[in-house]
Amino acid sequence: MDSGSNRQQVIQFVFIMAAILLLGRAFYLQVINGEFNNKNKATGAVARFPIYPARGLIYDRKGKLMVVNNPMYDLMLTVDALKDSMNVDRFCSLVGMTKEEYNEALNKDFRSGRFSRSVPFVFKSKISAEAFARFQEVLPEFPGFEVVLRNAREYPAPVAAHLLGYIREVNKNEVDTQSDIYTPGDYIGASGLERTYENELRGKKGIAYVLRDKLGRYAGSYRDGKDDIPVTPGQDLKTTVDIELQQYAEYLLSNKRAGLVAIEPKTGEILAMVTTPNYDPNQLTITNNARGDVYAALAKNPNNPLFNRAVMAQYPPGSIHKTILSLIGQQIGVWDENRGVPCGGAFVAPGVRLGCHHHAYCGDLRSGIQHSCNAYFVTLFRTIVDRYGYKHPNRGLDTLNYYLDKFGYGRKLGIDYPGEQAGGFPTSDFFNRWYARDGQWKSIWIRSLGIGQGEMLCTNVQLANLAAIIANHGYFYTPHFIKAFGDSITTTRSAFHLKHEVGVDKKYFLPVVDGMERVTIAGTARRAFIPDIPICGKTGTAENSSGEDHSIFFCFAPKDNPKIAIAVYAENAGFGGQVAAPVASLMIEKYLKGEIRSPARKEMEKMVLKKDYIIREVALATRKTRRP
Numbered sequence: 001m002d003s004g005s006n007r008q009q010v011i012q013f014v015f016i017m018a019a020i021l022l023l024g025r026a027f028y029l030q031v032i033n034g035e036f037n038n039k040n041k042a043t044g045a046v047a048r049f050p051i052y053p054a055r056g057l058i059y060d061r062k063g064k065l066m067v068v069n070n071p072m073y074d075l076m077l078t079v080d081a082l083k084d085s086m087n088v089d090r091f092c093s094l095v096g097m098t099k100e101e102y103n104e105a106l107n108k109d110f111r112s113g114r115f116s117r118s119v120p121f122v123f124k125s126k127i128s129a130e131a132f133a134r135f136q137e138v139l140p141e142f143p144g145f146e147v148v149l150r151n152a153r154e155y156p157a158p159v160a161a162h163l164l165g166y167i168r169e170v171n172k173n174e175v176d177t178q179s180d181i182y183t184p185g186d187y188i189g190a191s192g193l194e195r196t197y198e199n200e201l202r203g204k205k206g207i208a209y210v211l212r213d214k215l216g217r218y219a220g221s222y223r224d225g226k227d228d229i230p231v232t233p234g235q236d237l238k239t240t241v242d243i244e245l246q247q248y249a250e251y252l253l254s255n256k257r258a259g260l261v262a263i264e265p266k267t268g269e270i271l272a273m274v275t276t277p278n279y280d281p282n283q284l285t286i287t288n289n290a291r292g293d294v295y296a297a298l299a300k301n302p303n304n305p306l307f308n309r310a311v312m313a314q315y316p317p318g319s320i321h322k323t324i325l326s327l328i329g330q331q332i333g334v335w336d337e338n339r340g341v342p343c344g345g346a347f348v349a350p351g352v353r354l355g356c357h358h359h360a361y362c363g364d365l366r367s368g369i370q371h372s373c374n375a376y377f378v379t380l381f382r383t384i385v386d387r388y389g390y391k392h393p394n395r396g397l398d399t400l401n402y403y404l405d406k407f408g409y410g411r412k413l414g415i416d417y418p419g420e421q422a423g424g425f426p427t428s429d430f431f432n433r434w435y436a437r438d439g440q441w442k443s444i445w446i447r448s449l450g451i452g453q454g455e456m457l458c459t460n461v462q463l464a465n466l467a468a469i470i471a472n473h474g475y476f477y478t479p480h481f482i483k484a485f486g487d488s489i490t491t492t493r494s495a496f497h498l499k500h501e502v503g504v505d506k507k508y509f510l511p512v513v514d515g516m517e518r519v520t521i522a523g524t525a526r527r528a529f530i531p532d533i534p535i536c537g538k539t540g541t542a543e544n545s546s547g548e549d550h551s552i553f554f555c556f557a558p559k560d561n562p563k564i565a566i567a568v569y570a571e572n573a574g575f576g577g578q579v580a581a582p583v584a585s586l587m588i589e590k591y592l593k594g595e596i597r598s599p600a601r602k603e604m605e606k607m608v609l610k611k612d613y614i615i616r617e618v619a620l621a622t623r624k625t626r627r628p
Helices: 003-032 034-039 088-095 099-106 129-141 172-177 192-196 243-252 291-300 318-331 365-371 374-385 393-406 428-434 443-451 460-471 506-522 580-593 599-610
Strands: 045-051 065-077 121-128 145-154 167-169 187-189 206-212 218-221 237-239 258-264 269-276 346-349 352-355 475-477 482-485 499-501 536-542 550-557 564-570
Touching: 045 145, 065 129, 088 099, 088 129, 099 121, 121 129, 121 145, 129 145, 187 192, 243 258, 243 269, 243 580, 243 599, 258 460, 258 580, 318 365, 318 374, 318 393, 318 443, 318 460, 318 506, 318 536, 318 550, 346 374, 352 374, 352 443, 365 374, 365 506, 374 393, 374 443, 393 428, 393 443, 460 475, 460 506, 460 536, 460 550, 460 564, 506 536, 536 580, 550 580, 564 580, 580 599
Parallel strands: none
Antiparallel strands: 045 206, 065 121, 065 145, 167 187, 206 218, 237 482, 258 269, 258 564, 346 352, 475 499, 536 550, 550 564
């Protein structure tokens, strides 16, 4: 028997057992229990009434509320209690619905098993407290209708829409496959942290057994509530996010198509995750009647604000990759930190010329990183790949890729967030197939990998993690958003406490870190320099055949005992030091000092804000973040 048949049998068995339990409970309540038999003389039946839990709140790392619950109401209907003499027009007028909407809500497929005439179901949902106040006093005029308190989400600060996510009504498949948890009309985390931690945030519904009179009206609690099942509120979630830093990052990246991830290196805690353009999360709350129109406008927007560029976009890492090659080359013993390489404005080989903006001799690894010299790093890359001889580049590339995997290239890091992509890097098998007609391929043919181009792709969270690895001199913790649930001090999730070593000795990080500091002092990212905060960074410029190049920068600070590691990727923003580096530098100052202080730095902030890379061919349903 195949697995599908087995699964179907299991599902049927579960449904049968659930039916038996329900029938047994009903038999106990209505037949065996004498107290009910006595009361039933004056009443109609015992009804099973759901009590919905409050969804867990979401806090930032400092205890500031990021997501709160806004009370709303669902209007429930028990069809068997509905009276034919009811004044439907008056009801519709009070509740705020048309006659057509009333009939549509009433017309359920009671044969499907999803609805019952004797069990309350959601007739009208998402009723605001203000709307409920208008008809609550006259509700007893309409037997069969009752109101249940629910909670909608609300966002005190209109930021972090992608990070937090949103909730929606469950669909048929979710009800069918998780009928022990969800019923039609329930809400579920649809994206972001709301989705990742749905099980903890949603809580557990309670059950109240109530007596109904012969007209279906409420006649009191059954057995004084002794048989009720208490509701379990959802757990509050304390995140690693700094909401002020998050808001400032969104402010800086307004009018740009960009992604940013900031991590605390020593713990892997994500301080901020930004993708722009974005939107006000309050626009997609379940109480917003225009929610569908808003979502449709966002989906049609050519800037793709629904796409999370921080974890889903996959780009060439560009010259950032040169720092990782430096570490691997030293570790496997093919490169010395004091080795120099001449550069006359290009890497030159027979029939090959790869341009470089640097036009001077790079005397050592530090200066190679400082000036991001292409000649230096193509030479380094070829030395790694040709380690076993120029006739065996596949073996050298396999060695390189072994270390790239340990650094987190080409695989999902396992962050607690949906939609993370893996990126990728080419293998020797890939090139064996690609160059099958040419026979043996050579390192010179794949030279673009030496400067982070070609068939290599990374996500923004991977780049931020690389910065954290260098800041830690050789290890990382899986980036994550969960700090604790409820009153706990820290998360018990072992995956986020596991230390990942990359297999490179600490001594080899020293020249790389020195070179990265030179980048901000007298190299390609001088705009990132802060006099009293030593920043170690590396610019990147990813070539883009369809338009302006992409601006990339990753860094950490301070140099000693780093507190923050950042990666910024701004699409079509040009050279890495033009936009990405200033944004990261301002973020560091904001995080470590709490404000941007000097007039010169404030001018740089203004310069960043003026940069605009948004496509404006149609009216956009996006927003510009207010200054925090």
